[in-house]
Amino acid sequence: MCGMQQSRFRYRAVARKIADHIHTGRLAPGTRLPSVRRLSRQEDASITTILHAYELLEREGVVEARPQSGYFVRADPDRMPPEPKESQPPLRPAYVEIADTVSDLLKITRQGDYVPFAAAIPASELLPVRQLQRIMAAISRRTDDAGIHYDLPPGNPELRSQLSRRSIDWGCRLGPDDFIITTGCMEALNLGLRSVARPGAVIAIESPAYYGILMTIAGLGMQALELPTHPSLGVRPADLERILKRRKIDACLLAPNFNNPLGSLMPDESKAELVELLARHEVPLIEDDIYGDLHLGETRPRTAKSFDRKGLVLLCSSFSKTVAPGYRVGYIAPGRYFEKVEQIKFMNTVATNAPCQIALAEFLRAGQYERHLSRMRESLSDQIQSAAAIIRDTFPAGTRVSRPQGGFVLWVELPPGTDSHHLYNRALENRINLMPGLAFSNSDRFRSCIRISCGHAWNDARRAALAKVGGIAAELAPKNSAGKKLAKKKS
Ligand SMILES: Cc1ncc(COP(=O)(O)O)c(C=O)c1O
Structure with missing residues (x-):
């Protein structure tokens, strides 16, 4: 890690x-706690670093500032709500039926005048808008015909070279010719599924899973089999092994690095075990790594692809969460399915937008991506911590909240029996948008859950809006837990 990044993250290390x-x-x-000045001497860090560290701990609810006296360890530092429970879906494959409901939810998300807790889209302030505009302007001034013609699959060679260089960070050594550029990660997942499975096939997914994955499976006439998923460790290979002994699975589609909505991270050993297990059964794994670069810990986690020896892992991702969702540029490294994916890509959309591929290749080539990512991760981490603190202080007793290790959404399990769809409608009346749990499963098992996106910086209006959601949740929660605030109950 470069020196600049180290000093940028120093306050977090101190915290x-x-x-x-x-x-x-x-x-x-x-x-x-030691005064800011004393700790700055002890840690050989600037006053600002120490102040940021104390402020972060205060937001996390671990320390408190007392006027004129300094910072103190809170009397109840461990009072964050517990994590959601590990999911226990029914383990029966089924055709997916939520597509129409989710389409209705997404229509509201397109209207701009709601407090934006629904869509997992980073705010423009977090994206390198000016740099990209400069690059695009330079492309349009070029005197050659850059970006005018089809960039036929596998897509822009410079972009594929840049991806090849980046793949070392993911634990892989992929060459430029291992990649096919796609129209976002959704197309990558779609091509992956179509290359390995046919209508009626059984696709094992996490539970909860991103609704776009469920909709893609529905659109292809395939069946989803939801797997038990731990809120911080993701899918456990032992669970999958038990299922594979009993029934056939045609493919797995998982996000080992930061499932959306849980933010879970499969440990490297589990990834290795998963890839080995699937290889024994000749089951392809479509790996959704769209959040991999948005790790909140210090290091970028490895991909499952990095353990692939048989070409059975199809690694999919895009720049939608990190650089420019509107550019619609993603990629797939499909292993042994390369020719098939390339052919379907051509049939699907012929080619991906050429100027946007050139712009991203240039952005990566100029070395701007890493600097941008480190700033973005820092902001997202702070935004998530602040949201978790508001939830801790304003949601009813019995609420559980995820500890995302990457990405920028929080998964909130409300007290059992709270109807999150009702909560969603009440929030809309208050011009607040969020994602109710029913969008994340085919088995309607997350009725009492919501997903809160932390892609925007907190201001007073957004803080008040999230507290309002907490207040509505307290009204809707069954009697035995309604009305009590988490903070009050535990202090
Ligand atoms: C887990 C996951 N996969 C894929 C996508 C789709 O990505 P793209 O916009 O690049 O098509 C999203 C977008 O929200 C996502 O959260």
Whole structure:
């Protein structure tokens, strides 16, 4: 990691060190923390770094600032709501039926005048808008015919070279000729599914899963089999192994790095075990790595693809969450299915938008992507922490909330029996948009869950809006838990 990035993340390292001392009991509840000046000397860090570290811990609810006295360990530092429970879906494949409901939800998302907790789209302020505009302007001034003609599959060679270089970060050593450029990650997933399976096929997915995946499976006439999914560890290979002993699965479509909506991260050993297990059964894995670059921990996690020896993993991603959703540029590294994917890509959309491919290739070539990502991850991390703190303080007792390790959404499990669709309608009346849990499963098992996107910076109006959602949830929660705020109950 470069020096600039190290200093940018320094405040987080200091915050984590203090949090460790608190969680292991070396700093007891109520203890006064060193003054900002003293800690800055001790840590050999700037005053601003220490202030940022204390502010982060305050937002996380671990320390509190007392006027004129400094920072103190909170009396109840562990009072974040617990994580959601591991899902236990019915393990029966079924044709997907939620497409119409989700289409209706998405129509509202397109209207601009709602507080935007629904769509997992990063705010423009987080994206490199000016740099991309400059690059696009330069492309349009070129005197050759750049971007005018079809960039037929596999797509722009410079962009594929840049992806090849980046693949080392994912634990892979892919060459430019291992990639096919696609129209976003959705097309990559769609091509992947069509290349490995036919209508009626059984596709194993996480539960909850991104509704776009469910809709794609529905559109292709395939069946979804939802797998038990741990909120922070994702799918466990042992569960899949048990299922594979009993029934045939035609393909898996998983997001080992930061499932949307859980933000779960499969440990590397699990990824290796998963790839090996699927290889034994000759089952292809379509890996959705769209959030892989938005890790909130220090290091970029490896992909499942990096453990692939048989060409059975089809790695899919895009620049939609990190650079420019509107450019619609994604990619697939389809292993042994390369020719098939290339052929279907041509039949599907002929080629991907050529100027946008050139612009992204240039953005990557100029070395701007890493710098941009490190800034973006820092903002997203802060935005998630702030949202979690508001949920902790304003949602009813019995609420559970995810601890995303990447991406920028929070998965909130409301007290059992709370109808999140009702909550969604009440939120809309208040001009607040969010995603109710029913969009993330084919088995309607997340009725009491919502997904909150943290893609926008917090301001007073957004803070008040999320607190309002908490207030409505408290009204709708069954009697035994309604009305009590998490913070009040536990303090
Ligand atoms: C997990 C996941 N996969 C794929 C997509 C679609 O990506 P794209 O916009 O690049 O098609 C999204 C977008 O929200 C997503 O969250």
